[in-house]
Amino acid sequence: MAPKFPPPFPVANSTLSFWRTELHALDSHRSTPELPSHVDILIIGAGFSGVSTAYHLLDNDNKQQPSIAILEAREACSGATGRNGGHIKPDLYFNVSKYAAKYGTAAAAEVALFEASQVYAMKKLVEKEKIDCDFILTRAIDATVDAQIAKESIAAYTKLSKEGVVEVINDVQYHTQKDAEGVSGVKGALCAFSFTAASIWPYKMVMHLLNLVVSKGVNLQTHTAVTEISETRDSDGFYTVKTKDRGSMKAKKIVFATNAYTAGIAPQFTNKIVPVRGICSRIVAPKETTPLLTTSSSVRYGHMLYDYLIPRADGSIVVGGAKQDFWNSLPHEWYGNVDDSKLIEPAKNYFDGYMQRTYRGWENSGAKVDKVWTGIMGYSSDYMPYVGHIPGKPGQLVVAGFSGHGMPLILRSTKGIADMILKDLPFKLTGVPRLFKVTKERMESQKNEILSQEKLARL
Ligand SMILES: Cc1cc2nc3c(=O)[nH]c(=O)nc-3n(C[C@H](O)[C@H](O)[C@H](O)COP(=O)(O)OP(=O)(O)OC[C@H]3O[C@@H](n4cnc5c(N)ncnc54)[C@H](O)[C@@H]3O)c2cc1C
Known part of the structure; x- marks a missing residue:
């Protein structure tokens, strides 16, 4: 039985992430003292999903733009986007074979x-948009130190390469054990895979876009938590949206860009999108004593157990993961847990000495933890995001459930959302993968793969 948890809402006093140490002028902005009474489109959530939805809705020369408001429970970009690992790392081989077995090769590709x-x-x-956000196009290197995962990854890669159906596999380079440690720098690596990826300062990127849309007339209301939405529309076609302490407003269309917290205001997503707490850190090291890292990387320790790392041009490193310290035995520390005001107790010291024990040549680097923070991911019960119209709720759309992996998924998903709204484009013409569609079948399924993955991690 899946553990029960209360309807999820963002909590106050979130831990301070490195990305939120340089705040933008719009961080706690309200465009007007009161909420607008009516809008064409209401976006709930000012993370990457909400803000890029607004960006796409206005990225045209239309003379008549829709009226848009963004309601955000806390500060702008203070959810997962402002607290993540800054890694834009597409999955080109690791889960692809699993998806192919489950959904067919075409859907996985x-x-x-x-x-x-x-x-x-x-x-x-x-x-x-000339965004100053430390974007770096790079190679990511996945290094595996677990024999079983190494075996499975090599088999998956070999199968995909042979079949040639998943075209992007050509971008992946496999390194055998002979070179794995030398290529990845990870001590004890049994194999490694490299592929094109990127790193970014996610808060700066989102706040730049937010500034752009606010300057085009979007009404931003931070510190405004939505608590309830009317079941149906009124005779003029508007939903009534209630907030915690700022009254209510009306909206014709609503986009739920609420990721982990979606079920708090759209209860049909209970057990479909589950809040999952994660932990991340920034490590600093004196430049003179540290080897230069030129790629981003991941280290795989077992099923669902991995760390992710980006080197930054300022010499610091952002590392997240640490699941070995809490995932297997303590689901209450992560499953259904929205408390990013506290660290994950068993993992709070995980990053101390991380570079020294994990990477070759870092033993005497003097690298030390500068910051540790938590954030709340929205895990989807089938690991596929929910993108598009919500069945049975005309005018309501969702873009959420990125299962801790939103950075290589959100930008084009929200373009799809904007096209569905502005051009009435059917889902299948948006370019969003068919597996992300919010089908009745997915909504009615009782399966919860999040917990079965957790069991797998114990093996
Ligand atoms: C520790 C950590 C590390 C991660 N590392 C990576 C990584 O390296 N690479 C990667 O691809 N992904 C990573 N992720 C996942 C990634 O950050 C998310 O997939 C992505 O940021 C989701 O963006 P979003 O806009 O959908 O959600 P969020 O950024 O969480 O935004 C949702 C917003 O909605 C607001 N909201 C929710 N409910 C309400 C309400 N009722 N009323 C008003 N506002 C509301 C929230 O306050 C929040 O600001 C990580 C996540 C965490 C937590």
């Missing part, structure tokens, strides 16, 4: 291609 294309879509966005 669609997801892999979508993820790969996002790295370049992000690069294009950053260049087009």
Whole structure:
């Protein structure tokens, strides 16, 4: 039985992430003292999903733009986007075989291609809008130190390469044990895979876009938590949206960009999108004594157990993961847990000495933890995001459930959302993978794969 948890809402006093140490002027902004009474489109949530939805809705020369408001429970970009690992790392081989076995090769290939294309879509966005956000196009190197995972990864990669159906596999390079440690720097690596990826300062990227849309007339209301939405629309076609302490407003269309917290205001997502707490850190080291890291990386220790790392141009490193210290035995520390005001107790010291014990040549680097923070991911019960119209709720759309992996998925998913709203484009013409569609079947399924993955991690 899945553990029960209360309807999820963002909590106050979140831990301070490195990304939120340089705050933008719009961080706690309210465009107007009162909420607008009516809007065409209401976006709930000012993370990457909500803000990029607004960006796409206004990225055109239309004379008549829709009226748009964004309601955000806390500060802008203070959810997962402002607290993540800054890693834009598409999954080009690791889960692709599993998806192919479950959904067929064509559907799996669609997801892999979508993820790969996002790295370049992000690069294009950053260049087009001249966003100062430390974007770096790089190679990511996955190193595996667990024999079983190594065996499975090599088998998956070999199968995909032979079949040639998943085109993006050509971007993946496999390194055998002979070179794995030398290529990845990870001590004891049994194999390694490299592929195109990127790193970014996610808060700066989102706040730049937010500034852009606010300057085009979007009404931003931070510190405004939505608590309830009317079951149906009134005779003029508006839903009534209630907030915790700022009254109510009306909206014709609603986009739930609420990730982990979606079920708090859209109860049909209870057990479909589950809040999962994660932990991340920034490590600093004196430049003179540290080997230069030129790629981002991941270290795999077992099923669902991995760390992810990005090196930054300032010499610091952002590392997240630490699941070995809490995932197997303590589901209450992560499953259904929205408390990012506290660290994950059993994992709070995980990053001390991390570089010294994990990476070759770092033993005497003097690298030390600068910051540790937590954040709340929205795990989907089938590990596929929910993107598009919500069945049975005309005018309501969702873009959420990125299962801790939103950075290579969100930008083009929200373009799909904008096209569905503005052009009435059917889902299948949006370019969003078919597996992300919010079907009745997915909504009615009782399966919860999050906990079965957790069991797998114990093996
Ligand atoms: C520790 C950690 C590390 C991660 N590392 C990576 C990584 O390296 N690479 C990667 O791809 N992904 C990573 N992720 C996942 C990634 O951050 C998310 O997939 C992505 O940021 C989701 O963006 P979002 O806008 O959908 O959600 P969020 O950024 O969480 O935004 C949702 C917003 O909705 C608001 N909200 C919710 N409910 C309400 C309400 N009722 N009323 C008003 N506002 C509401 C929230 O306050 C929040 O600001 C990580 C996540 C965490 C927590």
